[in-house]
Amino acid sequence: MSLLLLIVQTLNGLQLGVLLFLIAAGLTLVFGVMDFINLAHGVQYMLGAYLAVMFYTLTGSFLAALVLALLASLAFGLLLEFAVFRHLYERDHLEQVIATFGIILFLNEGVKVAWGASPLSLPVPDAFSGSVVLMPGLLYPVWRIVIIAAGLALAALLYVLVTWTRAGMLVRAGASNARMVSVLGVNIRRLFMIVFGFGTMLAGFAGIMIAPILSVQPGMGDTVLILAFVVIVIGGIGSIRGAFLAALLIGLVDTLGRSFSVDILRLVMAPSPARTVGPAIASMLIYLLMALVLFFRPAGLFPAKGRG
């Protein structure tokens, strides 16, 4: 276990955390304000990646691809909202889970039909390719730093929007008590659409940014979706701050856990069992964490006031 490896993995954990935050933010807002469980949020992320690849192939420019993919993501999200989701807001969670599960099935197959089942890739934009020297002997990919920076910037922007704008105040109020907000005369439909659209774009943006690093393939949204749900449950539903802290926590715990589980276990057991048990515990780590948090705080760490 070297210090350099520790630093690299910590940065990787931060990058994963920031990515999870981008996805979880939309999820927790939609859940908090509209009480809507959207399992299809993961495919929004996947779609963002696919659209980025498609537009890059068409235009040859990452920037153009980014903008076009974001817009297309938003359009598609709003289409889904209009056609399916808005009929589900009044239904109970079980029905929302099943309907959005159906959307996952449809889209996971749909991208296969549209773009084939083989993984696709997107090159890192030239300006940000390569690695940078952070410390003697420590090389770290520039693009990952860009992701971390972009994520933190968006987090800050979201914080400003939610805390200091009128729309943000309405969102926070809605997360506490949507019925009350509606009764006070706010156009709740428009608020829902704004919240949903924003969340969709964040997820799409995450997909676009990750495309140069991961392979773009059907079902890539599924694992991320589960992680995002773990994030919002630990963070507390409806809370952006909770989602941010929980996302970073999960990103770090998962990444560091996977890298160092065997080493940590070797402090207390022989190498051979450590090598079997280690990876198993590593994959379970975040679920153990969630179970632990829910045991002491059945409504998450920072539930929006008025819930939990």
Next chain:
Amino acid sequence: MSEPALRLESLSKRFGGIVVSDDVTLDIAAGELHAIIGPNGAGKTTLINQISGLLPSDGGRILFEGHDITALPAHARAALGLARSFQITSVLPGFSALQNVALAAQAHDGSSFHFFGRADDEEALNARARAALAEVGLSERAGEAAGRLSHGEKRALEIAIALAMQPRLLLLDEPMAGTGHDETATLAAMLRRLKGRFPILLIEHDMNVVFSLADRVSVMVYGRILASGTPAEVRADPRVIAAYLGEEAA
């Protein structure tokens, strides 16, 4: 002097910065009908919630028939014979009136970890349920889904449910809330029939009902007991008059 059925010792509760129960001390004797009155927001329902176990107190003790029940969860207190009605009707809307009451009787009839045999067919439970429904005048409506009963019928059902528990203490949280003139009279007559069988703690706003039924009355304002005594004593107490009508009337 025999020990009181219910004794509250310095009960206190706060929500954040707001003190909802402020050093509440009260005794209720066996067979007594004790009414608690006071303006809205005085903390009356919060008090009942603490006694029944729905809300944990921040300080003080609750003694039920001499036993300290302060740390017991709600279901354990109910099992000891502490029955209550809710300010906002709380029944099982999908079950019939008879089944609602039978479930209450079932809770006090041995174990419910029986996995075979149709519970709805248990004659002993159904007979007790029918008796309780008859007491509150709901015999005709036994088969109706509780969710479809009228408001007044639901309030009566709540009392039937409490009776089927063979209560040793009955907590009634505004049983007349939202009922019309006739239904109020019916409920009041019912309470008069029940009086004396077991101690009753009654929260009510209807002063006619309170002063005609209660053995003793306590007045709660801002979470504390302002005055406590017989209806006549309380009616004449200058502090009570001041609280209700303003300082000048006192």
Next chain:
Amino acid sequence: MTDAALNAAPRRLLARRAGLWRPLALFAVLLVLPVVFGAQADYALSLIERVMIFAIAALGLDLIVGFGGLVSFGQAAFIGLGAYAAGILAFHGFGDTLLALPAALALSALFAAATGAICLRTKGVYFIMITLAFGQMAFFIASSLAPYGGDDGLTLRARSTILGFAPLADERVFYYVTCAGLLGIYLLCRALIGSRFGRVLRGAKENPTRMAALGYEVFRYQLVAYVIAGAIGGLAGFLLANATNFVSPAYMSWQRSGELIVMVMLGGIGTLDGAIIGAAAYILGSEYLSQLTEHWAMLFGPFLVLVVLFARGGLIGLAARLRRGAR
């Protein structure tokens, strides 16, 4: 979770002699199918066996979802645990039913008891998530069992023996054994929901505060129900391991748990019959669709959305509405 969608059916089921014709018809069909299929029908028989096995697991799930209001996203974990109990014992030479079946039931019941004690402290979506989390844990534990195949799973050399004899090797015998299992679990669930225990569980689903005020410790009843559902899942797992001669972590994935929820909802939540009908509709439907096109998910996905939007109460509810409309 109190909602119209979850409340309507249980009441109807409890009316005396309610819809006895439906389960009678279902089981009559199941009993007669092997005869109808004729001699060389092993593929068709194994397909119906899959239906019956998942129907068993779905019945356990309907018990806690439809009657307890506890939406578990981890039921597949119990199938997996039951399967692995049978598989691991068989691997070490202990392939007799007398050992494997109780082991499967015990393992799933224990896991249900331990995880249920934690899960049941939460409500609503938190409950859904934490059951999902424990399901994932079981999945990852199974994936890491390198001596038992890890990710690739474990092949069983033969089906479980019964007291040394191997009647289950005959497909028809296994079919009827599975059918008997389904019938037994169905009757068990029907008895449970009408019993004292079932009444308390159903009451707790409608109004847990009221039930506590009556003197019921709701947590204990829900935990017992959760354990029963888990054990039922374990039984399904034992049968699945025997049906396919294979156990794999894939049996426990969250997508499988999601499919079970879909089956229960497709048939009609809180009807018990719906669990069987839903399992049949899902498995046979996806089988049929996948013969039509490899992209059957693109048809099935929207179908689910349509069912949720327009067929509340699942297929049973739809049939009831059509009957009422036809009068």
